Amino acid sequence: MRKITTLGILTALVLAIASLMANRTSDPPPLTTLVGPFFDADYDVTEKFLSFRKESRFVRLRDGTDLAVDFFVPEDAADDSGSLTTRFPTILEYTPYNRAFALPGMALWERIALRWRTGLKEAIFDRSLSQPVRTMIGLGYAYVVVDMRGTGASFGSQTPLMPRLGSDGAEIVNWITSQSWSNGSVGMRGQSYVAWSQYATASQAPEGLQCIAPGVIMFDTFTEGTRPGGITTTRWLSEYSDHLQAFNLSKNDPDNGFFPVAPVVDEDGDGRWIDEIPLASSGDVTLFTDDDELIYRDGQLREQHYLARAVDEHKDNVLGRRLLEPDMRFSDAIQAFGNDTLSFIDTSPGAMLDKVAASGVSVLNLGGWFDGFLKGTTKLFSSMEQGSGMRMIIGPRFHVPEGVTPPYQDLLGYDGDLASDVVLEEIRFFDWCLKGIDTGVSEEDPVLLYVMNRGWRHEKSWPLERQEIQSLHLGPSGSLEPGIGEPGSDHYNVDFEHTADFGSNDTNRWILMRSPDSLMVRTELDERTLAYETEPLDTELEVTGHPIVDLWVSANQPDADVFVYLSDVSPDGTANYITEGQLRAGFHRMQDPKLQTRGLRPVRPELPWHGFRAEDYDANALANDQIVNLRFDLQPTSWVFTEGHRIRISIAGADAGNFELHPDLCSTGVAGQCSATTLTLHRGTAYQSRIELPVIPLS
Structure with a gap:
């Protein structure tokens, strides 16, 4: 049993040893004091249960x-109203990113400091150290975290x-509802791959799953x-593939942010899991998977070697790098995994929507304006039947972290804590969905x-219904x-070294494991592009929705890539990035968007779709000086251009280092060795190259 005393430790991954010896900090304020002024800071998240019990086990x-499971069940009711409660609604987190981490090899003084500051007997960091999770447990939710097959301490292997x-997830939901501490109602939460797992599980319609809160x-x-x-x-694909497999092989490399997964079984029975x-x-001293003989820290022999055997099976995982291979360049490509074959549509949440809708689950979609997956958030919401259980929240965040980064807090004047704001909305959603409380959500x-x-x-x-498309x-x-101006054309010699990286950490919205440590300013980058901008605006202009570019292009090469960036240019000339889109000219032909859902339901919003199959x-496309229409959407946004600012679009032919250089133009993959490529942008009455902005009237 552990007391629920909020420690303010969101994750063990960022717990530096030096901070353990710092002055002991007082407990941080409750969640509702951290939320922004727009949100309901009076919403009652007072703990109703003062402690919990934890159990780790395998579920077959x-x-x-066997899948590794941690579950946390509330105990010790704060008052008589909860003293008879023994069955609880459950929140499930179904993850490939390790349900708990360990930090082995700590010196004695470090372990003493850890115990003094956190109360932990050893350096095992589970979800109960997260303030949102502790808040939910304290409110009377059981909380379950499961390592997917092929990940963490679970057995098996997988291709991402x-x-x-999804069927594994449904089995876990059924296991939860069969437990003595479950009241039969389950919700799911989590972001990215953990959000994908929610759609995959919901598509199997397990009886106890009532609602999901997938993010980004x-x-x-x-x-x-x-x-x-x-x-x-x-x-993104290469870095993420390496990152995920390092987790899956229980890599112990704290200097680079990798910690081994926490074991499930204390095989020697000494009360220590480390x-x-x-x-x-x-061999590789960060991995135990290449050792011929297994040796343990306490010198004792093991018979079952649970963790070692599980992790060894992860060696059979198909890595994300597989998607970089040339045979995977089209959307109808097929890869094999064991006796199964797998296509991109088999893995797409959009293709699961018909089954998800039929399951009847309620969905709270969570997104960020600078997230690489943002378009998915809006399409998943809009393509479902609308009702009181279908909701969407989008804030000014990247894929990670969950809050607003400091540079954008300053730029936008954001005066709340977005991560806490969203957790509060999740709690209101779960209270409504799983407990039947009138939280105001349905109104x-x-x-x-x-x-x-x-x-x-x-x-x-x-x-937005009131949007007006302005070209x-x-x-x-x-x-x-x-x-529409006079006919003409503009030539752009493609700079294959143009790269849309920002900050001292050279990153952007597509590198989903981190975010830029500065604003995304394109002022200097735009000097390497073909840029167009308005006169200073004489009044503010709100753009909320999906901008679409419609370009008429020719080139001196048979094919080319086109990248378009939308920016806000302030009076001092600073160009702040807003959003972007891209298209390989070879995919210029339009196709039926319903291909994304196997033809089972319309895809909304109605956006240009190019199929991306081999036959498409x-x-x-650009051979023999053909002039081709390239119409494609940018990532959605919601941005107010203030009076005196300019709207700019900049056009490039490469984003080196982030996206592949066109293989037919850059056979070596080296920017300096690409074939000289000139894009010609045509304009005027016959070729109305333009950007279409979803403008929201000031009224």
Whole structure:
């Protein structure tokens, strides 16, 4: 049993040893004092249970695979009203990122400091150290965290996003509802891959699953998670693949942010779990998987070697790098895993929507304006039947962290704690869905947006019904004008070294494991592009929705890539990035968007869709000086351009290091060795190259 005393430790991964010896900090304030002024800080999150019990165990699936599970059950009611409660609604987190971490090898003084500051007997960091999770347990939710097969301390192997993970999740839901501490109602939460697992599980319609709260996840795996516009996100895929497999092999490399997974079984029965992690004695000293003989810290022999055997099975995982191979360049590509075959649509949440809708679960979609998967958030919400149980919240965040980064807090004047704001909304959603409490959720408009440079606002739908599409046309001398100008064209010699990285950590919205440590300023980058901008605005202009570019392009090469960036240019010339989109010209032909849902339901919003199958690709789209229409959407946004600012779009032919360089133009993959490529942008009455902005009237 542990007392629920909020410690303010959100995760063990960032617990530096030096901080353990710092002055002991007082307990931080309750969650509701951290939320922003727009949110209901009076919503009651007073703990109703003062302690909990934790258990770690394996749950065996029908095929014999054992999954590692931690569960936390409330105990010790704060008053008589909860003293008879023994069955609880449950929140499930179903993850590939380790349900708990360990920090072996701490010196004695470090362990003493850890015990003094946190009360932990050893350096095992589980979800109960997270303030949101402790708050939920204290409110009377059981909390369950499960390592997917092929990850953490679970047995088995996987290829990322394989459908089998959804049926595994359904088995876990059924296991939860059979437990003596469960009242039969289950909700799910988590972000990214953990959000994908919610859609995959809900598509199997387990009886006890009532609602899910997926955050920052794609709709279509091919174009949103792998190849936006048909162009491979090489850096993201390679870095993420290595990162995920390091977790899956229980890598012990704290200097680079990797910690071994916490064991499930204390095999020697000494009350310590740390010593169940084998030592790495040969080869790669951060891994124990390449040791011929397993040696343990306490020198004792083991018979079952639970953790070692589980992690050894993870060696059979198919890595994300597989998606970088040339045979995976089209959306209808197939990969094999054991006796199964897997296509991109098999892994796409959008293709699961029909089954998710039929299951009847309520969904709270969570997104961020600078998240690489943002388009997925809006499409998942809009493509479902609307009702009181379908909701969406989008704030000014990246994929990680869950809050607003300091540079954007300053730029936007954000005066709340977005991470706490969203947790409070999750609690209200779960209280309504799982406990039947009238939290006001069902009476509110279902869409909650943070309009950048303005603030939070409820809306009835997405896209906004009152949006007005306003076109700005490419004009002479780099102008961007409301009216169609005289016929003409502009030439751009592609700079293959152009790279859209920001901050001292050289990152952007596509590198989903971190966020830029500065504002995304394109002022200097735009000097390497072909840019068009308006005159200074004489009044403010709100753009909320999906901007679409419609370009007429020719080139001196048979194919090319086109990247478009939308920026806000302040009077001092600073160009702040807002959003972007891209398309390989070979995919210029439009296709039926319902391909994303296997034809089972319309995809909303109605956006340009290019299919991206092998049969959709035209390798000579620009050959023989053909002028081709490229119409594609940018990531959605909600931004107010203030009076005196300019609207700019900048056009590039590469984002080196982040996206692949076009293989037909850059066979070596080296920017300096690419074929000289000139893009020609055509404009005027016959070729109305433009950007279409979803403008919200000031009234």
